[in-house]
Amino acid sequence: MSRITEHYQRARKSLAGGVSASTRVNRALGHPMYFSRAAGCQVWDFDGRDYYDLCCSHGATLLGHGDERITRAVHEAIAAGAACSYENETHAELAELLCDSIPAFERVRFTGSGTEATMHTIRLARAFTGRTKLLKIEGHFHGYHDQVMFAIGSPPSPLTAESAPGTWPASSGMPAELVEQLVVVPFNRTDLLAEALAKYGDELAAVICEPVFYNAGCILPSREFIRVMREETRRRGVLLIFDEVQSAFRMGPGGAQAHLGITPDLCTVGKAVGGTYPLSVFGGRADIMARLQPEGDCQHSGTYNGHPVVVAAALAALKAYLEPGFYEHVFAIADRLYTGINDVFDRYELPGRAIGLGARFGIYFGIDDQPQDFRDTLQHSRTLMLQFIRAAIEHGVYLHDYGGGACHHGFCAAMTTADVDQTLDRLAAAVQSMQPTGQRTLAAH
Ligand SMILES: Cc1ncc(COP(=O)(O)O)c(C=O)c1O
Incomplete structure (x- = not known):
């Protein structure tokens, strides 16, 4: 038994399922990975083996592990006493930066996780409109609270192009009647979206969607779908919520909404916003946000909201994202990495596409x-994907599998072109090792 599986057995005796979060078990391995050290775009396991990290803390790491600007800001906040549960001047400073960067944000609030952010946004939308129904997109992921954990992950029976939108619960323990508050529509089906909005428009508080569907890899909305979504919600008094917990700051400081040129009424951001520290944000139109207590009647609070250490980390992260050249670098790395992965697949005739x-x-x-x-x-082959992820890990590139269909992966800005080339060499060796008759040209990592 390796030290990793040995540790997993130990953890299972006190941590339920051996993990602090269910999806930390990498389904390709059947256990979580344990990393004792991380720096930049790399992580090191118990045995000192290094990996290029293409999971990047499930999206929370965008600058890189242990970024010194963030570390410095965190140390300064701790040195100042890190008085928790009180407001200080950094809260408004961060809020101003967010309102300047993200088109939808006229006012914001801080929370601890993406789950809390979508939960509070939905409550606020219901308070503002006086309606209860929510339209969600099939497969889109919005966190772990009961109202949104339907129609995600693996459907209980196969879905074909003709099947009605799925409403299966993704967990036990959720009141079945919550599904009555949901209308589910497949992504990019403008006809079904328009139909649902016409049918339920008067009852819908909000439409919530991932504007770039990263939780199924990377799927963009068609221009028509997103235009109809914006125009028809506005026409019917239905609030449009973009869940940018995953997409914010990936392709620009204004997130997917700036990239697509569509401004929602409300929006959530998470992961990258906290610079690896636990911060999520929700916000939007000032008139809607005014419904929050103490000005309005809708509750949102929390002891740890806007913890000073986390706010300090977020301020440092946002300032780094706004530095000139940051996104030019991100796009240059993206191009080299995705083209390179596809070249590797082509070279070894593996039917994969990044x-x-x-x-x-x-x-x-x-x-x-x-x-x-x-x-x-x-429809994509999970068997091949799991083989690929296992081979990649064996050759020193960390990718995660969450179960369900396709997964999201990512890189951080600490990656250089030399790191990309090293990663591609390792992936080439990994793919070659998957070929039954293949000859390894690179030493196994
Ligand atoms: C789009 C989206 N919304 C919400 C969440 C939930 O965020 P958290 O895990 O911080 O609760 C996630 C997490 O992956 C996400 O990708």
Whole structure:
């Protein structure tokens, strides 16, 4: 038994399932990975083996592990006493920076996780509109609270192009009647979206969606789909919520909404916003945000909201994202990495395709066309994907599998072109090792 599996057995005796978060078990390995050290774009396991990190803390790491600007800011906040649960001047400074960067943000609030952010945004949308129904997109992921954990992950029975939108619960323990508050529509089906908005428009508080569907790899909305979504929600008094927990700051400081040129009424951001520290943000139109207590009647609070250490980290991260050249670097690395991965697949005739936008990407195996919605991603070969991830890890590149269909991966800005080339060499060796008759040209990592 390796030290990793040995430690997993130990952890299982006190931590439920051996992990602090269920999805930390990498389904390709059947156990979590344990990293004792991280720096820049690399992580080191218990045995000192290094890996290029293409998981990047599930999206929380965008600058890189142990970024010194963030570390310095965190140390300064700790040295100043890090008085928790009180306001200080950094809260407004961060809020101003966010309102200047993200088009939807006129006012913001801080929370600890993406889950809390979407939960509070939905409550606020219901308070503001006086309506309760929520339209969500099939497969889109919005965290772990009960109202949104339907129609995600693996459907209980196969979904075909003809099946009705799925409403399966993704966990036990959720009141079944919550599904009555949901209307589910597949991504990029403008006809079904328009139909649902016409049918339920008067009852809908909000439409919530991932404007770039990174949770199924990387799928963009068609121009028509997102235009109809914006225009028809506005016309019917339905609030449009973009969940940018994953997409914010990936392709520009204004997130997916700036990239697509569509401004929602409310929006959530998470992961990269905290510079690896636990911060998420929700916000939007000033008139809607005015419904929050103490000005209004809708509750949002929390002991740890806007913890000074986390706010200091976020301020340092945002300032780094706004530095000249930051996104030019991100796009140059993205181009080299995604093109390089596809070249490796072509060279060894592995039917895989990396598709990305900015710093996050998906890899699809065994499907010819670019996926347009969640159902398309269910057609990709999980068997090949799991083999690929296992081989990549064996050769020193860390990728994560969450279960369900396709997964999201990513890189951080600490990656240089030399790191990309090293990563591609390791991936080439990994793919070659998957070929039954292949000859390894590179020494196993
Ligand atoms: C789009 C989206 N929304 C919400 C969440 C939940 O965020 P958290 O894990 O911080 O609760 C995630 C997490 O992956 C996400 O990708």
